[in-house]
Amino acid sequence: MPELPEVESIRCQLEPLITGKTILNGHSFPSKKFQQAKLASGFHVQTVNRRGKYLLVNLEKESNGKIKLKELIIHLGMTGSVSIVKEQPDDSYIRAQWQLDNGQILLFRDIRRFGRIAVVNPGDYKSLPTLNNMGPEPFDPRLTAASFYQSLSFSKSHLKTKLLSQKIIAGLGNIYVDESLWRSRINPIARRIGKERSETLLISIREVLSEAINNGGTTLRDYRTPDGLTGKNQHNLNCYGRAGKACKNCSSILKSRIIGQRSTTWCPQCQIS
Numbered sequence: 001m002p003e004l005p006e007v008e009s010i011r012c013q014l015e016p017l018i019t020g021k022t023i024l025n026g027h028s029f030p031s032k033k034f035q036q037a038k039l040a041s042g043f044h045v046q047t048v049n050r051r052g053k054y055l056l057v058n059l060e061k062e063s064n065g066k067i068k069l070k071e072l073i074i075h076l077g078m079t080g081s082v083s084i085v086k087e088q089p090d091d092s093y094i095r096a097q098w099q100l101d102n103g104q105i106l107l108f109r110d111i112r113r114f115g116r117i118a119v120v121n122p123g124d125y126k127s128l129p130t131l132n133n134m135g136p137e138p139f140d141p142r143l144t145a146a147s148f149y150q151s152l153s154f155s156k157s158h159l160k161t162k163l164l165s166q167k168i169i170a171g172l173g174n175i176y177v178d179e180s181l182w183r184s185r186i187n188p189i190a191r192r193i194g195k196e197r198s199e200t201l202l203i204s205i206r207e208v209l210s211e212a213i214n215n216g217g218t219t220l221r222d223y224r225t226p227d228g229l230t231g232k233n234q235h236n237l238n239c240y241g242r243a244g245k246a247c248k249n250c251s252s253i254l255k256s257r258i259i260g261q262r263s264t265t266w267c268p269q270c271q272i273s
Contacts, residue, residue, distance in 0.1 A: 001078045001114075004138065004171025005212035006223050006231065007053050010082060013226045014055070015048035017084050022101040023059070028117065029095040037096035037108075039119035040072045052134050052170035055082070058122070069122050073131070077114030079222040083107050111222065134170045138205055143169070145199035152198055160188035161260040169205065175218055175240045178265050180205040182239035185249075187271045188264050211236060239265050 025041045028034040043059035050056065057072035074082065085105050096108040096117050108117065118128060125132035136143040151168040162168055163177045181188050184204040186197060217223060217231030224230060238248050243256030243265045252269035
């Protein structure tokens with residue numbers, strides 16, 4: 001599933017391509033998850049933002065002398081991607097499309113149909129519970145070491161499960177949780193960590209995400225940027241997906257187990273507690 005670095009890489013490419021354009025019409029695959037695509041018809045694209053793993057396209061149009069604002073929400077799910085094309089492709093995996101006033105088409109492609117399209121009033125995310133209850137962005141200066149520690153202390157769940165919930169910190173998925181815990185040398189099954197280790201973990205999360213964004217995200221299978229290119233961060237992974245291989249810190253063999261129904265890789269020597 002595309003995580004924060006992948007969605008941010010998509011946002012950075014997509015924004016200059018569609019900002020200032022008008023959506024002439026929208027169409028979708030016949031599913032409730034995608035049918036709201038048509039509700040963006042007639043709107044002018046103001047900006048393209050991101051919240052966690054969601055793309056937020058800010059829309060505006062004048063109606064009866066009044067300015068109407070909406071947000072087009074695109075969640076990529078596990079296999080979703082967006083692209084800009086000049087001609088409609090013959091592709092059965094296109095789930096939504098928007099004709100732009102410059103003759104180009106914005107496409108949403110999703111093989112497994114775990115993605116989601118919604119058009120809502122700005123900031124009204126009640127129909128999208130994960131987005132509505134999302135925690136702070138990792139780089140938000142209001143997310144301090146102290147507030148991060150307090151959030152981690154509220155639940156007795158495994159640390160990996162807490163970080164994946166999106167309620168404590170936004171945008172993390174399986175890849176970057178494993179990478180951040182490995183870098184900070186914290187066991188993913190730990191339930192409580194102290195203030196110093198919480199601060200170390202927050203620093204690691206920010207470092208891991210920054211590096212991944214600089215590398216254009218991680219492509220393991222489906223992820224592509226709007227120009228069709230893959231990310232490069234898969235060559236920079238130290239832990240995720242490396243079970244059975246030597247730890248780059250201590251040369252111990254990395255282990256794998258299921259935590260909260262998610263495959264998890266960690267070092268039994270470096271990440272003892």
